Amino acid sequence: MAKLHLLLLAFIGTTVAYAQKTTTIWLDGLSIKSFSEGIPAVLPKTNAAGDSMRINRRYFNHGVGVNATSILAFYLDGKATEFSALAGVDDKGNRDLPHTFYVVADRKILFDSGEMRLGDAPKPVNVKLTGVKRLGLLVKVDDDGRTKVYSNWANAQLVMLGNHLPENIPNSDEKYILTPASPKTPRINSATVFGATPANPFLYTIAVTGDRPMQFSARDLPKGLSIDENTGIITGKVAERGRYKATVIAKNALGEATQKLTIKIGDTIALTPPIGWNGWNSWARTIDREKVIASADAMVKMGLRDHGWTYINIDDAWQGKRGGKFGAILPNEKFPRFREMVEYVHSLGLKVGVYSTPMITSYAGYIGGSSDVETGQVTDSIVANKRAFRYVGKYQFDANDAQQMADWGIDYLKYDWRIEVPSAERMSVALKKSGRDILYSISNSAPFANVNDWARLTNSYRTGPDIRDSWNSLFVSAFTLDKWAPYGGPGHWNDPDMMIVGNVTTGTQLHPSRLTPDEQYSHVSLFSLLAAPLLIGCPIEQLDAFTLNLLTNDEVIAIDQDPLGKSARLVINENGLQIWLKPLEDGSYAAGLFNVGDFGKTPESYFRWGDEKTKSFIVDFAKVGLKGKYRLRDVWRQKDLGPFTDSFKTDIRHHGVVLLRMFPEKQP
CATH class of the missing domain: 2.60.120.1060 (NPCBM/NEW2 domain)
Known part of the structure; x- marks a missing residue:
């Protein structure tokens, strides 16, 4: 009887399942x-x-x-x-x-x-x-x-x-934190080299962690510069060309820190890659004055400024009509009191960037730097049909717009279109004649065939398409940049686009990055090894503890900001392991060991299945062009690993990284 009952229950369950x-x-x-x-x-x-x-x-x-x-x-x-x-x-x-x-x-x-x-x-x-x-x-x-x-x-x-719907692939891996907290004693984290043009306004902020209040001073600053002892902001103008060796000092109740600062007054700015924030992947077209000021305040409050983060960049959607004393693009109604906003951001020791394009309309449908009419105005019908006007018009207004930017005190220009040399050159000339040092970044997908022109004309150039928060996009944007490496350097940087950490909006509503924690460590590591611009793309005030920790490891940032300015090269790519090796100014090397698996080699490899495994690798020093004994340091953990001769064995999580600093040891 009991057996019959069980069979009946099984039959009923099967029938229900079929009838679901x-x-x-x-x-x-x-x-x-x-x-x-x-x-x-x-x-x-x-x-x-x-x-x-x-x-x-x-x-x-x-x-x-x-x-x-x-x-x-x-x-x-x-x-x-x-x-x-x-x-x-x-x-x-x-x-x-x-x-x-x-x-x-x-x-x-x-x-x-x-x-x-x-x-x-x-x-x-x-x-x-x-x-x-x-x-x-x-x-x-x-x-x-x-x-x-x-x-x-x-x-x-x-x-x-039933009524179920498909969902996004879950991203619930543990957000493990590796970097220890900064000490309470002063530690200076600024770039150790800075370039400016003779007689142009100078702005450099000493980035320092440690308990406040903090007192700042400097020795041997060139004539024309002064330092604010309460903020560590160095301002002024230097008339004479030259290479100046200064020392900056930060002091609190617990101690004192000093750092050498080389100031180069000449024709080259952006001697290290720009590091800061861009508003597009945070707010897209909804950017406004209040959000920019909130982002600048958050840069200070969250402590990013103390680790060297500098730029607050307004992307597409700030532009209004053309006019004013320069006949230039003026801000729209979302940005009242524009100059006042810029001055406020400067008062925090930060810098301000804006977006423009040589096309008639920007990608978001706002006025651009050219027109088919002599006045340069763009009608509502043109804006409504923006796709039809994504080309460079008969009349260009590069000089007008550059003068207006300089007058406001702008420090950075993102110039965005399907890049060609004549437009890049016109704006390059206009910026250099503006009377202000404005970092010139062109976007997007710069043709590699013209890389020498981009290095000659600009301070950074986008090497690929717009990045998305996926491993595929990161891989295409960054793990394929080896051929660009010889062309980047002080004053002209290879730019794989904004960083895709934190909460981002890349074509969809604001959401946490779809990169796993391991992939985010790889992301920040590789961008630093490539000497790439580091531009956060998320709302700064929304940073969680994991993302903030990811962005405030001073040893990682120092690799990106190394004065030698060399990009890492891909020296090993086999058995799922990529090794990128970057020479540094002090004679050491930064090495990124990445477990990329078989990504791109099989159809299955393009997807995340949730069962990926950690893998062990042995790094043969000779195979990466190094021989002998090296003292290794785990950069993310800021921990010395000891001396190693000829090889190093480590476990690397799927799509994860081990980031090393390798110091050569003298042979007996």
Whole structure:
């Protein structure tokens, strides 16, 4: 009787399971951008250009249009039963490049389209997903930076159990903190070299941690400079060219710290990479005066200024009409009392940046630096049709805008467009004639073929597309920069874009970075090794303890700000290990050991499955070009590891890093 009862219960359970309600959802009904871990656009119901979705002359009203290599990742948690779609290259895509479509579930490839090209009929996709936890949709294209590489998941649908919806891949790994707290005694963290132009305004702030109050002083400053003893801000103007050796001093009740400071007065500014904050990935188009001031206040309150963070940069969306005494771009209604705002930020010892473009309209649809009419004005109809005016107009106003920036006291310009040399050169000349040192950063995707021009004309140049908070985007933006390394240096830095830590908005609403904690350590480590600009892209006042700790390790920052200005080079790339080696001014080396796994080598490797493992590696010194005995220091933990001869063995977490300082020891 008991056996019959158990069989009956089993039958009832099976019947209920089979009868469980399912819901079919269109992928284009989801917030699809939030599921994208690729770089270019992902759009619902259209191709990636925003046009009608069409494959082999057949139109589709439903689906997801993607561009180039595309990665869509979904957390299903066993709540889906089926995925279906028609996969194919969009009729407005690139004719020459083969695309391969994959459906990957819990590390298993369920669909492989083989190579598909423009004009091929769409291929039907229909895969069962019962019990699947994680689903990945991958389109693989070796686009080599080419544009209009459009393809589609047409009529894409998921069948879900009940009313469940797919979720984003969870990012719940422990936010482990490695860096010890700064001591209460003074410790100076400023860059040890600083460049300025003769007779231009000079602003340098001594960054120092330790208990307040703090008293500041300096010895052997060049004529024309003075230091505020309460703030450590050095201001003035130096008329004579030269190389000046000064000493800066910070003192509190517990002790005193000194640091040598080399001041170079000449033609080169930005002798170390810029380090600060940019507002786009925090606030995008909603940036305003109050948010800028709040960010500057937070830079001080959170202690970032004491670790050398300097710039407060306003991205696109501050621009209003053209006018004023210079006939220049003036701020819009969100930025009243603009000069007063700049002066306030300067009073904190920080610097201010703005955004512009040589195009008629900016990417966000605001007035740019050129026009097809002589007055330079941009009408409302032009703004409404901004995509049609993303080109350099007949009349350019570089000199007008540079003069206005200098008059306000601007310290940094982000100049953004599809970069070409003539526009880059016009603004470079205008800034140098403005009477103020304005760091000149051009964006985005600078053509490598013109790298010598970018190094000659600018202080930093974007080496790739806009970064997103995904491992794929970070890998493309930073782990592929070895060919650029010889061209960066003091005064002209390779720029892989803003930092993707903290809360960011990169095409979707503000959310915590999708990088795992391990990936964030790798991110900050590699940017520092590359001598890249360090520009935080998150709201500073929202920093949690983990992210603040990540951004305030002075030994990591010192690698980025090293006066030698050399970028690390990729010296090992095998068996899932990358080693980047950077020579430093004192004769030591910084070495980043990265566990990149097999990323990009298999369809499965593009996704995070939640079961990734730590791996052991042995570093052979001779294989990276070093021989003999080295004293090693773990930079993130600020801990000496001891002397090692010929090799070093360590465990590295998946997509994680071990960042070392390697000091050569004299041989007996």
